[in-house]
Amino acid sequence: MQENDTISAISTPLGEGGIGIVRLSGPDAFAVADRIFDCPKNSDPGFPEPRRLYYGHIRDNDGEIIDEVLVSYMPAPHTYTREDIVEINCHSGILTLRAILRIVLNSGARLAEPGEFTKRAFLKGRIDLSQAEAVMNIIRARSEEAVKIAARTLQGDLAGKVGRVREELIDLRAPLEAWFDYPEEFSGDIPGSDRIKLKLHELQKVLQDLVQGVERSRAYQEGVSVAIIGRPNVGKSSLLNALLRQQRAIVHEIPGTTRDMLEGNMNLGGYPISLVDTAGIQGTEDPVEQQGIERSRAAAERARLLVVVLDGSSPWTQEDAEIAGLRNPDQGLVVVINKVDLEQKIPAATVKKIFTDAEIVKTAALTGAGIDLLEEAVTRQLDLVLGTTGESPLLVSIRHEEIIRGAMLNIENAIYAVDTQPLELVSLELQIAWNLLGEITGETVTEPLLDKIFSEFCLGK
Ligand SMILES: Nc1nc2c(ncn2[C@@H]2O[C@H](COP(=O)(O)OP(=O)(O)O)[C@@H](O)[C@H]2O)c(=O)[nH]1
Ligand SMILES: [Mg+2]
Known part of the structure; x- marks a missing residue:
């Protein structure tokens, strides 16, 4: 890579917006800008007094006005790259941004590679690699x-x-x-x-x-996966909807409604969480449902934390026991006894005996009761499995x-x-x-x- 040429790129997201920025860095940044930027002669002080915003127009190579802009010139070395930098603030329309970039590239700059501005800042010693x-x-x-x-x-x-x-x-x-x-x-x-x-x-x-605490800081950065599992009809999808506060999943009294896994994003205790609703795990002959269950098992395996849902209004079954057995010892565990608004058939004491190290929460997804407690339990379990950090994880x-x-x-x-x-x-x-x-x-x-x-x-x- 040549380090002494002048590079340019669109530095703002490509989309409709108030302002978009085309940035130039390198020894010819000012020369290129001067060729295409038409600044009113009465500007005082005249272009290019460093670190001022100049009003004017960008003209294409035929002299036609492309956009009304504000241009700043920042001479080396006190810049992001330690090189001369020019920033052209234009209207953020995809075509405007692309047109201005094209004119800049036709006038003596080359297209920057991804990260090249920052790479120059590193190579010039302004920041180290970790920065x-x-x-x-x-x-x-x-x-x-x-x-x-x-x-x-x-x-x-x-x-x-x-x-x-x-x-x-x-x-x-x-x-x-x-x-x-x-x-x-x-x-x-x-x-x-x-x-x-x-x-x-x-x-x-x-x-x-x-x-x-590296796992915890990485969780803050990349997010953690939390899977809701349980047999059909216990209220998994209802809980997902309640947690996401939107009707993300279809809820129905017919068992097997959720045939595939489904994901939604939320934030709990500072963690970006990808919440996975799974197909109810049960023996089935239906090949589509079988595939859904396979994918659900795989999602459960990948999850950092499992929310095992039980239907409090029906007795504990062999299927519940099998689902409880899916959890591996590294995973966090929250057990939800759902449908507490109905007559209860599973005593909480029994659940405690089966899931000795889990947080146990009672909810009624239908009414929203206990959802706040569930959120707190999930956060506490995540803190636990991700490990405590020192003062300031880095x-x-x-x-x-x-x-x-x-x-x-x-x-x-x-x-x-x-x-x-x-x-x-x-x-x-x-x-x-x-x-x-x-x-x-x-x-x-x-x-x-x-x-x-x-x-x-x-x-x-
Ligand atoms: N009474 C009562 N019914 C619920 C509760 N949560 C879910 N249900 C109902 O149970 C049925 C199955 O719910 P769903 O969320 O689809 O269960 P899933 O198969 O585990 O995803 C639906 O008819 C829900 O309305 C609850 O807390 N109380
Ligand atoms: Mg469901």
Whole structure:
């Protein structure tokens, strides 16, 4: 990729709106804008005084007015990319935006690749790789909590923590390496094995705190799947509708009404939740229903939490028992005794005995009674299975998690090697850990990995 040319892209979503922005970055950003932007001569100060908005028109190559716009010019280096940037604020219609982009591209800029503005910010050293990735996490965040985590990372919190661990690793290695290389001249202090181990345990703890709660912060970012299961007619679809506060699923007294799984999105306790209603699980000869049940079982298996629904107005059955058996021990569990408005045939005490570690909630989906309690129970169970975090969770991406777990393994090896191996091996493990951690901030990252990371960005960012 050439880094010295001028790139451009539409930086706002392609759709109808008040304002759309075409952005340019690179050494010719101003020259390109100057060719196509017609600014009234009486503007004072005249275009291009930096960081001012100029009113005027964009003309196409035949001189015809395409749109009425506001244009700003921001010279390097105090910009997002550390290059000259021009932003053209136009009317946000798909055709207007595309027309202006085409004129810009005809006038000396090239189309930016996805994430290329941010990649330039990274390559020019304005932000590190963890901050660049946080930009995308902010854009893609699905909950307020996820926005906060990404904002902290964008401020450099993750890079700071990882950077300090790397510095400590260097401090530990420096006297060792000097001693290996120049044993005669070395006059410093070789840390004793106890001191090395103590320090390494401290670093291990810092990294451990980072990976702690990663599942929870990832849940804030990517969402969690919650599946409602139970035999036919217990009120699963009614509960889904009550939770979503919309008539999403068809509810009917005829058993087997829901023949396929169905999904709806909601937010509970800060988690974006994908709520899955499933086909009632029962033995059936109907091939369509069988397929629906298979898909439902698979959805239940993938879910982080199961809501097992029982019909309180009918006795406990063998089918209920089989459904209860679908849950694997890692999954959170909330048991709902539904239809409490009718005469009850399952004593709550019996349910408690069967589901010893579950939250048990009584509801009447028909009237909405107990739905708030169900929401609270689901939130509590999710908090429980996703694990508590430290003060401020930072880790979201699988890439970061793998790197940190890898570095922890090297440090673990180093701790073991202190007592059993030559110190050269200890130092080597620490060097590997240092290198690995550098991939988080991008200091030791390879070109193909960079390309891969930025290719996942959206256009115009
Ligand atoms: N009385 C009463 N009926 C309910 C309640 N919840 C659901 N039903 C009824 O039970 C039947 C089956 O409900 P549905 O939600 O389709 O059950 P599903 O097969 O488990 O999805 C429908 O006739 C519902 O109106 C409830 O809390 N009380
Ligand atoms: Mg149903």
